[in-house]
């Protein structure tokens with residue numbers, strides 16, 4: 611056999627043996643070509659992303675991002691940070707995607723808009739989820755280390771206090787995504803001048819629980835006021851103008867922000883403490 615032909619055959623057998631290794635690690639299957647795990651350069655596998663449904667939705671009034679995360683195979687999905695005025699849109703998108711809402715999650719007791727989780731309980735039968743520490747009403751209270759499952763996927767709950775004491779970050783581990791609420795915003799962070807705000811605590815949360823994730827983890831915040839949609843751990847470690855500072859400087863900067871209070875704070879906080887079901891609680 612000519613040298614070029616021998617080289618091509620050797621390459622073919624190398625790829626077959628790597629595919630076999632991949633298949634065996636992920637799930638035993640008789641079909642070599644049905645390997646659905648993703649083989650990395652080191653031969654590791656990670657969970658197949660092809661059945662993850664992911665949508666980032668935006669509310670132009672409160673500048674809030676709402677996230678749909680679903681499992682195409684089981685049809686189960688969750689929503690992160692829905693806004694009450696956008697519930698029609700959210701339920702339409704979910705239905706068009708052929709999904710069924712199981713959990714409606716809040717990253718924290720929002721101060722700038724009323725959550726859609728109460729309305730979604732009524733309309734879609736979803737269970738509302740919030741941090742136990744928040745002391746807000748919900749069907750499910752979660753703590754650090756808990757998981758929220760949808761189909762074959764799961765979100766790891768990380769407690770990231772500092773903007774409020776019940777702030778959570780949800781990490782979709784095998785898919786390199788984290789939903790940071792207001793703890794980390796793109797090139798910014800949540801303010802610390804109301805609710806249980808504490809800049810020192812926020813600094814420790816963001817560095818310890820978010821920027822400690824892998825550099826290529828994609829970070830999705832609850833808001834953006836500048837038209838950006840997503841960032842990464844590596845970018846924020848390099849370019850975040852607040853969180854790249856030493857802790858003492860960060861604390862001073864946050865204490866001197868002097869931002870106007872959110873327009874809806876007096877309505878939103880009490881409503882969100884009862885899951886956005888304020889009308890029913892009267």
Ligand SMILES: N[C@@H](CCC(=O)N[C@@H](CSS)C(=O)NCC(=O)O)C(=O)O
Pocket residue numbers: 672720721722792798799800801833869870871872873874
């Ligand atoms: N203008 C908006 C409120 C804007 C605001 O305060 N955003 C919060 C997140 S919502 S609690 C924040 O933490 N911002 C950080 C920053 O540096 O701006 C309104 O009136 O609703």
Ligand SMILES: [Fe+2]
Pocket residue numbers: 718719720721722773792800
């Ligand atoms: Fe907030």
